[in-house]
Amino acid sequence: MERRKLVAASIGTYGAHLANGSEYSGSYGCTAEYLQQWHLPKLQYLVQLQPDLLALETIPCLDEAKALLRCCAQVDEAATLPVTWLSIACDSHTTLNSGESVEDFCRLVEDTYALSTEKVLIGVNCTHPQYVSSILNIFADNCHTTRRFVAYPNRGDPWDTDAH
Numbered sequence: 001m002e003r004r005k006l007v008a009a010s011i012g013t014y015g016a017h018l019a020n021g022s023e024y025s026g027s028y029g030c031t032a033e034y035l036q037q038w039h040l041p042k043l044q045y046l047v048q049l050q051p052d053l054l055a056l057e058t059i060p061c062l063d064e065a066k067a068l069l070r071c072c073a074q075v076d077e078a079a080t081l082p083v084t085w086l087s088i089a090c091d092s093h094t095t096l097n098s099g100e101s102v103e104d105f106c107r108l109v110e111d112t113y114a115l116s117t118e119k120v121l122i123g124v125n126c127t128h129p130q131y132v133s134s135i136l137n138i139f140a141d142n143c144h145t146t147r148r149f150v151a152y153p154n155r156g157d158p159w160d161t162d163a164h
Contacts, residue, residue, distance in 0.1 A: 008053035009046040013089075014038055014064060024089070026061025026098035035067035043071045047079050054084040058126045061098035065108055072120060085150045087123035093134035102135055106142035123150030130156065 014035055015023030022028055028035070046054060056068045068086055075081050088105055091097045096105060109122055122143065124135045132153050139149050 006052040008055050009049065009051035010055040010057060011039065011042055011046065011068070013058050013060060015060070023058070024060060024097055026059075026064060026096070028061075028064075032063040032066045032070075035064050036070050039067055040071045040074065043068075043075055044079075047075050047081060051082055054082050056084065056086045057123075058089045059086065060089045060096055062096070062100045062104060062108060065105060069109065069120075076119070081119060083119055083121070085121035085123050087125040087150060087152075089126045090124055090131055090135055091127075093131045094138065102138045103142050106139060110143055110147075117144050117146040117148070121148045121150055123152070125150075125152045125154075127153050128156040129153040 013023040013026075014030075015021075015026065015028055018028070043054075056072075059065050059068065065086060065088065072081055072084060072086075086109070088102070089097045090102065091099075094102055096102065106122075109120070122139060124132055127135070132151050136149055136151060139147070
């Protein structure tokens with residue numbers, strides 16, 4: 001039996017291009033609106049390439065999650081958004097790297113920018129494996145019952161921004 005091969009396009013965090021370690025905290029010094037303007041052209045371009053999946057990953061703060069969800073809604077009005085996941089990076093069982101709560105992330109996804117549960121998944125990545133089960137439980141307790149989840153933790157080693 002031949003397995004279907006899928007191609008996923010990926011958009012990472014705004015802070016990665018700053019090269020100052022802010023991708024780990026989400027402390028960018030800009031607004032969600034600015035982040036939306038920054039991410040939108042990249043998202044539009046990738047959707048035009050028609051990937052099978054779209055990964056918006058390692059998001060450390062709610063402002064960036066909000067910006068990306070707004071971009072998804074905007075792109076979905078003009079084109080067909082592929083199955084997309086928005087995954088957060090967490091530094092504990094209950095908080096994103098920014099210190100904001102995973103429950104607030106769920107509310108943002110479900111209440112403010114309720115995109116199709118079939119089209120937009122949520123997840124957690126680049127997070128210590130010991131936190132993943134708790135985070136997935138928070139998702140399950142706070143998200144629509146048909147929302148699907150993805151998880152791909154890191155090895156659990158601490159990141160030393162001064163050494164890298």
